[in-house]
Amino acid sequence: MSHRPSAGRVTSAKIVIAGGFGVGKTTLVGSVSEITPLTTEAIMTSAGVGVDDNRQGPGKMTTTVAMDFGRISIDRDLILYLFGTPGQTRFWFMWDELVRGAIGAVVMVDTRRLADCFAAIDFFEHRRLPYLIAINCFDGMQYHNAQDVRDALAISSDVPVVSCDARNRESTKNVLISLVEYVLTMRRTRAVAPA
Amino acid sequence: MMRGGQGGSEHQYIAEMCDGGRVQSLAEIAARMQLPLGVARVIVADMATDGLVAVYEPTSLDDETDAVGTELLERVLSGLRRL
Numbered sequence: 001m002s003h004r005p006s007a008g009r010v011t012s013a014k015i016v017i018a019g020g021f022g023v024g025k026t027t028l029v030g031s032v033s034e035i036t037p038l039t040t041e042a043i044m045t046s047a048g049v050g051v052d053d054n055r056q057g058p059g060k061m062t063t064t065v066a067m068d069f070g071r072i073s074i075d076r077d078l079i080l081y082l083f084g085t086p087g088q089t090r091f092w093f094m095w096d097e098l099v100r101g102a103i104g105a106v107v108m109v110d111t112r113r114l115a116d117c118f119a120a121i122d123f124f125e126h127r128r129l130p131y132l133i134a135i136n137c138f139d140g141m142q143y144h145n146a147q148d149v150r151d152a153l154a155i156s157s158d159v160p161v162v163s164c165d166a167r168n169r170e171s172t173k174n175v176l177i178s179l180v181e182y183v184l185t186m187r188r189t190r191a192v193a194p195a
Numbered sequence: 196m197m198r199g200g201q202g203g204s205e206h207q208y209i210a211e212m213c214d215g216g217r218v219q220s221l222a223e224i225a226a227r228m229q230l231p232l233g234v235a236r237v238i239v240a241d242m243a244t245d246g247l248v249a250v251y252e253p254t255s256l257d258d259e260t261d262a263v264g265t266e267l268l269e270r271v272l273s274g275l276r277r278l
Contacts, residue, residue, distance in 0.1 A: 010218045010251060011251075011267065012218070012220070012251070013267060013271055032278070035223075038222070038223060038226035038227065039226060067222075069220070069222050069223070069226075071220070071223070072274070072275075072278070074270060074271055074274030074275070075270065075274055078267075078270055078271070078274065079218060079220075080271055080274070080275075081220055081222070083222075103268065103271065173275060173278055176275050177272065177275050177276060180268055180271050180272045180275065181272065183268060184265065184268050184269065184272065187261060187264065187265055187268070188265075191261060
């Protein structure tokens with residue numbers, strides 16, 4: 001380990017971007033990332049996963065799982081990574097590794113297909129990872145207001161619900177800022193009044 | 196960052212990506228090399244064993260004390276506001 005960066009220890013943090021297929025995860029990552037969102041593929045041996053068609057034979061099958069990620073250099077020693085989750089719900093076993101040590105998650109919602117995000121919310125609730133809801137306003141249109149969405153998703157009143165345009169850098173930035181502010185507030189509240 | 200002539204072209208490519216102390220995520224290395232994540236992980240682990248690269252575990256909010264975690268979050272927050 002003789003090749004250390006001169007500026008001392010470099011740290012990284014990550015935020016997970018979740019939501020249904022086609023909700024704009026890649027777009028959101030791309031609008032704020034300093035690199036073009038990259039897609040990395042993990043080849044999974046899916047024997048026992050039980051969803052794929054196994055009639056081709058009893059042997060193991062491999063499946064390719066793609067996930068997007070982007071990068072924001074916060075300062076010289078701190079890099080923030082954005083990881084888009086694989087959309088297919090049968091690859092959820094990968095999420096455990098994705099969320100480990102994450103600051104929190106953005107759950108993207110398309111109000112025309114609200115149910116697509118239920119599974120992600122359940123997952124983050126179960127893992128106790130802080131998350132917020134970001135309503136992606138396609139074509140600048142918001143079809144439901146934040147309160148309607150909150151009611152429909154049956155989420156706790158302290159979970160932030162924000163609107164965004166995933167194509168817009170400032171808008172995406174504000175979503176990430178809201179998430180980090182929320183996580184900080186939660187930590188401070190916990191520090192003042194331990195449960 | 197390469198030392199000596201051993202190692203394949205993958206080693207060379209990864210070493211060049213990390214040249215000058217630039218930190219790269221494993222995911223980024225895998226994506227740029229169009230390799231599955233697991234394969235990139237093995238190559239990087241081999242290089243670390245040979246002392247060709249240094250591997251930094253990501254800062255995990257799970258492991259940090261509240262004070263350290265809060266400081267990290269504040270840095271992320273002010274960094275995002277500056278963007």
